[in-house]
């Protein structure tokens with residue numbers, strides 16, 4: 001009988017082995033993984049994410065559970081990305097390599113489930129969205145919120161117990177894994193919890209953020225522009241649309257700051 005710990009161990013092993021595979025130090029800390037049964041909570045997706053957001057059963061008609069994992073970046077990388085108005089080379093490289101790693105973690109979990117007789121449904125780590133509306137038809141972020149892996153911050157990213165400077169992946173499976181949330185607080189963003197902060201708003205180089213709004217197009221234009229203007233991104237794929245300034249060394253970068261009060 002497979003348990004959530006088996007899945008977590010598989011994800012951890014996959015992330016831990018990646019630096020040796022790449023013959024580098026790697027950018028990652030141990031991942032978090034949460035799961036939830038396919039139930040009526042996912043009916044909210046068209047309302048909270050996008051009108052045409054897929055349901056778990058659209059990926060796999062026999063889906064019984066949704067699994068979402070979060071791979072946090074090492075603080076050194078986040079620190080390196082802090083100075084200036086543009087992302088550093090390593091931030092772009094880490095984005096590209098993490099997309100591949102998310103795929104590998106998803107496949108490793110799928111294989112583990114398959115060995116126990118359960119099928120899974122997967123989607124790519126990113127670029128599965130409508131470029132005009134900029135809303136994902138399969139949003140790992142909204143899935144992560146619904147399985148209680150994190151809460152949204154004012155920067156519109158998910159704040160998990162290990163912070164917000166990392167990447168998410170998700171899959172659905174026929175296995176009935178049960179409810180495995182990771183959040184203890186109703187909010188994880190200081191400002192949303194009624195406390196002082198707003199540091200992400202200050203850090204955005206194009207003023208895309210405010211306490212109650214997010215100019216998605218302005219952010220997206222900046223991400224594209226970064227790729228166009230940065231010579232150090234020249235050998236990276238054109239899909240390297242990154243910034244990360246609103247997550248660099250914030251109170252929520254590496255933890256849930258509301259939980260630490």
Ligand code: SF4
Pocket residue numbers: 153154155188189190191192197198199200201250251252257
């Ligand atoms: S930097 Fe502050 S206001 Fe912005 S998301 Fe994090 S906790 Fe919330």
Ligand code: SF4
Pocket residue numbers: 155203204205206207208209218219220222223242243244245246247
């Ligand atoms: S990713 Fe960059 S442009 Fe987008 S909201 Fe954050 S700081 Fe602003």
